Amino acid sequence: MHATIILCILLLAKLCPANWWLLATPTAYQFTLQFSTDYKDKCRQMHYLVARQRELCQISQNMLAIVSKGAQMGLKECQTQFAGRLWNCSTFFDTSIASLPVAAISQLDYSPIGRSNKSTQLKQGKLRKSVEVMMSDTPARQFQDVSDLFGGILKLRKLTRLNWNTRSTLPSKQCFICYYLSVSYFELTNLFRASDSREKAYVHAISAAGVAYSITRACSQGDLPSCSCDKDVHRRNFKNKRFHGDWEWGGCSEDVNFGERLSKDFVDSNELARSWADPAPKLMNLHNNEAGRRAIRANMKLMCKCHGVSGSCTVRLCWRRMADFHTIGQSLSEKFDGAVKVKFSGMRHKLKPYVAGLKKPTKRDLVYLQQSPDFCQEDSLLSIYGTKGRKCERDGYGTNGCAMLCCGRGYTTVVAEEVRDCKCKFQWCCEVKCEKCKYVMEEHHCK
Structure with missing residues (x-):
């Protein structure tokens, strides 16, 4: 026993x-x-x-x-x-x-x-x-x-x-x-x-991107002893260091290379350690991890600051900085909508398009193996909560509209009255006086 x-x-x-x-x-x-x-x-x-x-x-x-x-x-x-x-x-x-x-x-x-x-x-x-x-x-x-x-x-x-x-x-x-x-x-x-759906593809991509982003930002802020600003960007342009058009390198360029490497080492090791696992989901996860990291590089910004006497721009110093993380999330959201369905090729031990003849997905694309489950109804086995009770837009035509979000079940409307400050005026001295106004609010929730 x-x-x-x-x-x-x-x-x-x-x-x-x-x-x-x-x-x-x-x-x-x-x-x-x-x-x-x-x-x-x-x-x-x-x-x-x-x-x-x-x-x-x-x-x-x-x-x-x-x-x-x-x-x-x-x-x-x-x-x-x-x-x-x-x-x-x-x-x-x-x-x-x-x-x-x-x-x-x-x-x-x-x-x-x-x-x-x-x-x-x-x-x-x-x-x-x-x-x-x-x-x-x-x-x-x-x-x-x-x-x-x-x-x-x-x-x-x-x-x-x-x-x-x-x-x-x-x-x-x-x-x-x-x-x-x-x-x-x-x-x-x-x-x-x-779970090997396009939703999981996005989860892996945004998670890997989040770790790479956090590490890169920590490096530029001096929170990690093993890294700092990206000095290679200066060395790569050493021959033309003085001017690149009307600007030159300066400041602290964020070391996205280090952030990507350390994120890859940490995040991907979760998949690489599972030698017993099905190779198809493993390759899918690794591919989407990489796509998330590359989204950071694809959205890098050039930030500049002028230096000179009396506000003149005698010298303009520029450095590379990551875009805000919401921009990266939006970029990956667009990749989500265009995610490519793939299947495992045992001969080459790689993923290939599910439909023959389609263009091979790039390293920046998201890929998935299975169709998404039904998110309309609650499924405790898959921890899907369904859309019952979700707030929706009555006249919306997008994904948040009641017609789509409620999956044809209809919706209920709750009318609430809210009292808020309004018609505020400044009175000398020194006070702001407001009236109280009643607002009728409507909220719609899926049945």
Whole structure:
């Protein structure tokens, strides 16, 4: 029986690969801000990171906080870009539907039926401890507020809920963990099939871009000891250093090259560590990670400042700076609409267009393997919340219009009265007086 349970634990390790996206949660970010001189020890305890990510975590005391900030940027931008669509990149933090509670595990009986001795108790303790560590992302369970990020496209704790009353129907408590895993396995299969969509493509792209952006900005601000401003841009133009038209290089150009490299090393290692995984989704994720990073480079800006006597522009110094992250999110949103469906070519171990004859996608394009699931109706298995109750525009013709967002189910209208300041006037001295006006507000929500 012990051997069976150990095999189940090994299966659990396979089914629950490391998920660095946990760093996008508020709890994770607050935890990384508490790193002190013992940060390397804490990095080594990050069980939700793969080995390479734990190594990179030890580069600097604030390395993980910078990555966490980038992950949060990606999540927030995703929600901004898709606020009016069927899939709105929603996030649900709830302790009640987190993975199997450690408290529940501690109640399980791992010992052989009808026998109990010191040796058995010792093995039981070690086994319970290993299960607890496996089932919680860290020994301290710092991230108990996590259920789903990105509206179920990434189900971080890829273990589903189970009715605890099911235990009474099992032949033995010892089989409970394996039963739990077997149920999860079949549900996971459906989740994986449904998640290799264009929505997942955007999630990977915006997340990788967020990490690269955060690292690059940290370098220019001196928050990472291993990088600074981009001096290569000056050296590349050394022969023509004095003038490039009517300007010359100066200031602090942001080192997007370093940001891309470190982001690639950190983010892509999550896929590269999964040697057992299906190659098609892995290649898809790596491709979209790269597309996200390249979106930053494609939107770099040239910033300039004049220097001279009495406001004259005798010398104009210029430097390269990243565009605001919203611009990058918008750029990737456009790529989302034009994403290319691909399939795996076993002969060449590459992805190719699903429809023969179509142009091969570039490294800046987003690619996906599966059609998107139905986001209209709630699907607890895929953590799709549906559009019931979503606010919509009654006369809108876009994706946020009630006709499209409510999926033909209709909508309800709520009329509310709001009192606000109006007709404000300045009176000498020194006061602003306003009248109170009533405004009738209408809100429309999908049935």
